[in-house]
Amino acid sequence: MSLHGLIAEFENSEELLHAARSARAEGYRRFEAYCPEPVEGLAEAMGLKDSGVAFAVLFAALIGAAIGYMLQYYALGLDYPINTGGRPLNSWPIFIVITFELAILFGGIAAFLAVLILSGLPRPYHPVFNVPGFERVSRDRFFLVIESADERFDEERTRRFLLSLGPREVSEVAD
Amino acid sequence: MPERPTTGQLVPRPPVIAPDYTPGSVTDAISEIVLKKPHTVPWLAAFAVTSLVVLGFLAGIGVLLFVGVGIWGINIPVAWGFAITNFVWWIGIGHAGTLISAILLLLHQEWRNSINRFAEAMTVFAVTCAALFPLLHLGRAWLFYWLIPYPNLMSLWPQFRSPLVLDVFAISTYFTISLLFWYLGLIPDFATLRDQATSRFQRIFYGIFAMGWRGAGRHWHHYQMGYLLLAGLATPLVVSVHSVVSIDFAYALLPGWHSSIFPPYFVAGAIYSGFAMVITLTIPLRKFYGLDGLVTDRHIDNMAKLLLATGLVVDYGYLMEMFTAWYSAERYEMFTLYNRMTGPYAAVFWLVLAINIGVLQLLWIRRVRRHLLSLFVLSLVIQSAMWLERYMIIITALHRDFLPRSWGMFAGTFWDWLLVIGSIGLFFWLFLLFVRYIPMISIFEGREMVHKAAREAGVR
Missing domain, CATH: 3.30.70 (Alpha-Beta Plaits)
Incomplete structure (x- = not known):
């Protein structure tokens, strides 16, 4: 032993x-x-x-925001542009909402996972x-x-x- | 020992936790409800009744999917009926849970520690109920995944400029974050249950959910940062979610909906109805499980005050909505207001105002706030009024719009009512399971409160 x-x-x-x-x-x-x-x-x-959780959340939230904006820009601006009464295809004010939601979603998931990973969990057995x-x-x-x-x-x-x-x-x- | 100043405080406020608790006894008091107490007759009876209601709910959904949304009362011009009313109502109820768990945490309101756990559970279950309704309202509910952007053979994308697509993102984010926040708060308590378990099954069951939490200094170090950040993320999220819900209405050009006051007005209404639900749940819980020492009269009083405060914000919303309609001098806006006051649904309008403006004022009286039965009844009345408010906003704007030849009427059918009652049954069914199998009050935050109370007593 x-x-x-x-x-x-x-x-x-x-x-x-x-x-x-x-x-x-x-x-x-x-x-x-x-x-x-x-x-x-x-x-x-x-x-x-200092806990690395804060950095992980910031990083993931920025990634989420970037994905959120680029997804909408690509889908409605490049891949399937629909001209609605001559309004700009890159209609950023309405894109903000999903950009924001995805930033929160990615940041939140990162916060949860970072706590677990940095704490070494899940770990069923410990001496x-x-x-x-x-x-x-x-x-x-x-x-x-x-x-x-x-x-x-x-x-x-x-x-x-x-x-x-x-x-x-x-x-x-x-x- | 200096005397405490008493100016401005005629009646001493009850403490946030009964003074005779120790860290050990507070742990036992909460964990034994889950680990040791046998099933009681009231719990079993309530579980049986709600199970029946859930079965009815499932039957209603089954018929709906098989026959179609024609079984509801909706038609043109009123294409949004009970489903959207229920959706807005349930999602609003969830918001008070996030307010208690996240915003009051950031504001250092320590009394929230006694009620945040079941308020968060309420959020998760209410959002579950809410999310069902837009999906069922789709008609072909099995094609719901068309709302999610993914590369597909049809070469189509969701229209991200539509508030209905924004809703998908807002609600799914809200559900995910609420669930993670709830579970993260539960991990140390699952560890407590694992360690206090009386049987091998309990130890393994709770051990799986605890994921090996040992309460190490490193664990707490990361945990506290993660919990704080999740609270910080949830706070703007909750405001955004109901704002997005409100722009489902505000984007339309319909008089009665097309109003810039809608986002703050809806957020206030959400938190208002949610606090009523927290009170509805708190009063029976603490009575049946003898939690008076943990959920004290101070909590009840504080929640009643918050209910009053948010209710007054809603009242301001009502007045501004009417004022704006009148001040605009716009014929159709004026007509919608006039139609609400005197049209076929006028009774609903005046009932909503009578309760949310009139009856609400009873909460100024301390004796009402401290009297459990009247507060309980009041909370039920307010929730009904808030359901009616959403019904009134949706139906009265839709049923008479610009052209009299396109006017119509709406009435809920049996299937409409079955799904309202069924979703309430589902909510309480989930809540009953929660109460029996998950600690309904945060155990480790209870221990923290004991330490804080002891320190404060020592200082004094």
Whole structure:
């Protein structure tokens, strides 16, 4: 049985924030915090970069707008032009509506997919699910896992470090 | 501990969440409805009744597809009857859900956290009902895909300058975004249900929908950004959708439809009727499932106030519509207004005004806003009035236009009414399933509210 890492269980979000900050200060990089609801300041404490979701949404929305406009321009301006009382074929004011709708549609789908892909979901199995009591992460408990893949990971030293943070319990995560 | 200032606030406002909840107990209170509570007799009875109505709905659709739209009351000159009335009514009801979930989120109205989940469900189901009607109205409903632009052997394209094609894009985008927004909000709660499950089946069933959500810091980091952006996208979308619906009318040269006030007037009417539906759903839900601590009197009061505010905007729309007709001094505009007031459908016109302008004013009284039964009845009355309003706008403009020789009358047939009642049945059938199998209040946002309430209590 190989070891995925060590897990510490905390009572509240303040303790988790403190633990995440300490782990980072201690030089750990491959660690993960788990919590039942978003915790303000956790991303900074863990040293996460700005979420890429925003960029994905902007990019997809622009693509959607371009497709929306070009679709209409091609269909009604080039492929099957209909002269309606001499009005311009490129009647952009009315084209805005579908351009806008497709921008929203592409942006929205991108937002959803980007959240999943950047979070590594769907992922039915993960080692932390092996930890007894971890199911309370979606109720009222907070956890910090330091992975064995971290360069500074040493079973003894890391365990002592985690115990120094005042957790309820420290246990091993089987892989 | 300093005294809280009380000026200008004679009666203290109820809290957004009962003070005795902890993160654990709020989780249990919501998840046990889905995981542990057995089916109750009222639920089963309601499910049986709505199932029957849905069967009737399917039969009505079957006959319609087999025989044709001639079974409805529509003909020339009134070619848009119940189907378009129902379409506008249902899509409008959906809009309040998006308003609650997206716009109130962006405005940091935290009380919305208790009601956004079932308001979003309401949106998804209402848009489902709405989208059926234009398709059924096509006549040859099985050729609906001709509305979608794709390279085809006929070398034809949809006419993108037509508001009816704009509708296709607006409604399908709205449905997709509403569904994604709803599901994204549900993922952490599905994880909660998976972890709290009492049987293997529940764990696997909810585990599939949770997709392996673990509540990791990285998950929440991306999740919050994605949720916020979806809310930001849904906000202009909801305004655009009903504006597009309204230009189905405003594009026509028909007096009574051809008016630039229509987009904002329709958006306000949509949100108004939608809030009435939220109230209709909230009051029985919190009674039957004992959710008084999560959906407090504060929520009911706030929703009643929003109902009043949007209703007053609608009233302004009515007055401006009439004023514009009079001020234009245009013979046909004036006649349409006169015909609405005194013609064969005058009773509908005056009933709509009596309710949406007159009865609405009862909401100024706090005792009405806090009295559940009267508020419930009022919300039903307002929804009926809003259905009649769309009926009045469509029928009175169509049945007497420019030439008296082309005038006609409209009356709904049995099949028309069957589809109105059937779609209401479908809506509640879906909603009943939702209440039993999906957490009807956002669990993780409930936990957030508990933490916020605790922090505020600590500060005080």
